[in-house]
Amino acid sequence: MQFSTIPGYAKQKLNLTQLVQEERLPHALLLAGPEGSGKLALALALAQYVLCRNRTADDSCGTCPSCSKAARFIHPDIHFSFPVIGSNVVSDMHLAEWRRALSYSVWMDKHYWAMALVGEKDSGNKQLNINKDECHKIIQKLSLKSFESGYKVLIQWLPEHLGNEANRLLKIIEEPPAKTLVIFVAEQTEQILPTLLSRCQLVKVPAFGHKEIGQYLSDKHGVPESEAETLAFMSEGNLFEAIQMAESRTTNEAGIFLEWLRTCYKGLVGNMLEQVDLLCESSKEAQKQFLFYGIHFFGEVLKQKYVKTLHLQLQVDAAKTAENLSGILDVDQIDRMLQLLNDRFFYIERNANEKLLFLDLSIKMKKIFRREDFVDIFESPLPGVLNIK
Template structure:
């Protein structure tokens, strides 16, 4: 994984490269970023750059022996730890390394649900168990095989729970030339004792323009569709790819506007037909995507109404809708509308009957905007 392969995040890339150039590589670093932001591929690209035998100005060379092994995730001095679904108490991350390698190479922006789907997880809970902690200590006590640094990349250390205390001494006083890169999505769920022993690398959500450009360039999506996917996913690459897989066709804008128009006009017969012929037939994943789009649109209406127009970046048709719609209702009602959409998405996740659900939501909107 090279920095050039990672979508956007130019400031973070520059910071990481400079730490190597200036010989300021901290032995324990915490990459904190939301799901789909690129924290994990950034950590891998950083480790590859550190151990590259022919470093370039702004990236690893990609062709030396070390880089070739990093590209296949088979370097003997690169170790991974991650949540897994243990069948036996002696299971460790290494038990699932082949599945991990395939999952990461297929999609380095993977989330926990994607990872779960590649395993026979059943109803088991994901965690990083005590056997894994002992295995990490054992692996890192050995000398490096061929690289200047041994590197451990731990994805989602928030799944360590109290077992993480076993690693504290190793993180604080690691063997020479040993690098810990922890990649987390939720700092609040991490042990404070781990946070205090690491240097923070903040990774922001990916900007929507960079994500849209990636979808156009790599996935062959139209510019308009790419912007919509980036908008709905809020810069989450994994979610954008999932939405693309679930809905490779057109967008939701016309359906959303028609639905609201029927709700605001209390056109119950038209609503019945729309629910029957359109909304209920979208399929569960597309229904979730449609509701995500509705939530984002209504949030942008609130931003526009409250004077934060510079934060609203939409294609021409959607922006025109926001401009015309925002003066019609008070903020409290718009926020209540967002809340209704969020609850509906929750029930869609749990396989509620779509006809009953969307009809009920439609009637809620009728009542909300008539009072």
């Protein structure tokens, strides 16, 4: 992949390309950043850049035979090492899944990777690890002669899973064969053995900015601008998460949300329970999407409240409901509904009990609709208080 396809990170890109241009590449680099940041993508772009036969000052050419192999993750001089599941298992046994996962998304996180390895059902209770055999494989790969270009690169994803096995790699990293580059790509540097850490040149890769994510979603995934902005904000700089939310937007999300909202408005508890059950049967992504749509919807209601002539970024039905609601609800009620949906979005990310969460949300929405969510001690004193003689 080319640097130009990665949004943002101007400083890191300059830093990395200069290392190559000025022939100052260290033996080992450590790209460290949070989940959903561009660290793995930058590692892939750097490997391609190092091996490109036609590189410019700031990027690989993208078309030479070397680039074309690197782009498909099959360049013989780009080696991969990553955590896997199970004992006696090494990366090479899962190269096909690895290439497939990278082709799906270079922003992927370890949860997605675990799922790609063992399926969604089992991924939660299986531990990713890098074992002794994998360390021997790494040493073996680094000791090989390069096939094509003189340089060979090893991308080691998530060295935090090495644990103490990292000790086995110290020697080869300290004194590697010529023209060898190891790029570690890590999330939690505090879990890496200090002796390994101290042998790497560190490049920090912060989370993406909201602007970059928003732009990426509208350019690459056709998400309308205002929705992309909200998704960017909700994803907290995690591009993988933002893309997943964008992709799971269903065409009927408006219908599902509006029906639920109507039920809350009418306060029909039986229907509420039915809809909560339905929501709980859907996937976590769909539940997040439901809440996300609600946040977007009430954001539009709020806009309508302030600027009457605004064109709402909603489908016809939803826009009509939003207009009606902006007439019925005051700003404070809309604010509280938004806050409620926002809170629930973050709770569900942190594995709250879904049934309780959606039931509680439905009842609170009903109360806000009816302005019953405040107990004003002056207007409605607690029973008994007035009976004191």
